[in-house]
Amino acid sequence: MGEFKPMTFLPEIFAPERLFFFWKGRVALYTILKAMGVGEGDEVILPGFTCVVVANAVLYLGARPVYADIDPLTYNITPETVASLITPKTKVIIAQNTFGLSPDLDALMSLAERHGLYVIEDCAHGLGGSYKGRPAGTNTHASFFSTQWSKPVTTGLGGIAYISDDDLLPKVAAIAETLPRPGLLTESILAGQRLVRPLADNPHLYYALVDAYRFLTQKLGLSIGSSVGDELNSVTMPENYLLGMGKLQHKALQKTGRTLKAAVRRRQKIAQKYDAFFRERGISVPYRPDYAEHTMLRYTFRVPDKAAILQKAQRLHIPLGDWFVSPLHPVEGDLSRWGYRAGQCPESERACRECVNLLPEQDVSLGQLKQLLSAD
Numbered sequence: 001m002g003e004f005k006p007m008t009f010l011p012e013i014f015a016p017e018r019l020f021f022f023w024k025g026r027v028a029l030y031t032i033l034k035a036m037g038v039g040e041g042d043e044v045i046l047p048g049f050t051c052v053v054v055a056n057a058v059l060y061l062g063a064r065p066v067y068a069d070i071d072p073l074t075y076n077i078t079p080e081t082v083a084s085l086i087t088p089k090t091k092v093i094i095a096q097n098t099f100g101l102s103p104d105l106d107a108l109m110s111l112a113e114r115h116g117l118y119v120i121e122d123c124a125h126g127l128g129g130s131y132k133g134r135p136a137g138t139n140t141h142a143s144f145f146s147t148q149w150s151k152p153v154t155t156g157l158g159g160i161a162y163i164s165d166d167d168l169l170p171k172v173a174a175i176a177e178t179l180p181r182p183g184l185l186t187e188s189i190l191a192g193q194r195l196v197r198p199l200a201d202n203p204h205l206y207y208a209l210v211d212a213y214r215f216l217t218q219k220l221g222l223s224i225g226s227s228v229g230d231e232l233n234s235v236t237m238p239e240n241y242l243l244g245m246g247k248l249q250h251k252a253l254q255k256t257g258r259t260l261k262a263a264v265r266r267r268q269k270i271a272q273k274y275d276a277f278f279r280e281r282g283i284s285v286p287y288r289p290d291y292a293e294h295t296m297l298r299y300t301f302r303v304p305d306k307a308a309i310l311q312k313a314q315r316l317h318i319p320l321g322d323w324f325v326s327p328l329h330p331v332e333g334d335l336s337r338w339g340y341r342a343g344q345c346p347e348s349e350r351a352c353r354e355c356v357n358l359l360p361e362q363d364v365s366l367g368q369l370k371q372l373l374s375a376d
């Protein structure tokens with residue numbers, strides 16, 4: 001990975017020699033876990049409110065994912081929800097930055113230090129945010145980011161790892177160096193998808209394009225999808241999972257990265273507009289504690305009938321997200337394959353039933369929001 005140039009859009013603290021680039025964020029996570037020595041017999045604590053690929057990375061290494069419940073206000077794990085799950089087998093805590101808000105990382109680090117554990121910041125939602133004035137991704141032993149479609153800086157697919165811990169650094173470097181890159185055809189298809197992606201910013205095309213993308217990816221295998229079928233129904237590593245970042249992907253990252261600050265600021269501004277609207281109607285707005293800067297990747301609120309509002313949004317051409325539909329999004333139903341028992345994380349399960357999210361990059365108008373929330 002050595003020939004890649006520094007990421008000038010990241011704050012200076014992200015030393016180039018501590019950054020590693022991957023085909024997807026989940027590969028960055030897998031690499032970090034492997035470098036931490038996670039394997040058979042180990043336990044890794046992660047939120048029971050996450051993307052299934054996070055649990056998969058743990059399972060691919062033969063370790064056991066242990067699910068911590070979330071705080072209903074922050075949607076994040078807390079030292080309280082994690083502490084009782086720590087056993088002599090625990091090796092790592094994955095501290096996810098949900099929807100763009102960091103968990104209380106200093107408190108989680110203190111807990112980890114008391115038990116000799118590693119902490120990984122899952123910043124898939126958090127690029128451009130901060131915790132106590134320090135950039136998200138620089139607060140624990142290691143972190144990773146995603147530059148997948150839905151993120152403010154997108155290369156279609158992509159992952160970045162940042163390693164703060166000095167002992168871990170050479171171990172991650174050694175693994176990252178051995179990873180093959182995606183082939184030219186794969187890279188070219190993804191580059192083509194990047195070209196049509198801006199069309200999805202048109203609310204009238206949004207749902208049609210999302211459906212077309214899912215059909216082409218999942219049914220026909222003709223486009224490069226975020227999660228391939230096996231990742232959603234098996235806990236065995238799929239073929240071509242372990243890849244470094246491609247050259248075209250990396251070029252795209254350097255180019256679009258320059259827009260990061262402006263993209264996050266724009267989302268935060270639009271979120272403020274939504275705040276006023278929701279407050280007037282007595283609906284709780286996303287929590288922003290003093291200690292963290294929320295990137296507003298998703299503007300999440302709770303509704304009494306999630307299915308009905310999602311249907312209505314589609315009818316009205318208002319982009320509305322369903323994150324997360326289950327403790328291991330997007331897999332629904334029996335999650336025992338991933339070691340999750342129904343009822344294990346009640347606050348998470350309630351959030352899955354109640355939460356929908358606006359996508360602030362779409363800047364839905366207040367008139368549209370009024371229609372969405374009207375009683376008809």
Ligand SMILES: Cc1ncc(COP(=O)(O)O)c(C=O)c1O
Binds near residue numbers: 024050146158226
């Ligand atoms: C919380 C969380 N962590 C990790 C990931 C994995 O990122 P990627 O899709 O780049 O592998 C995702 C997916 O976007 C996610 O939502």
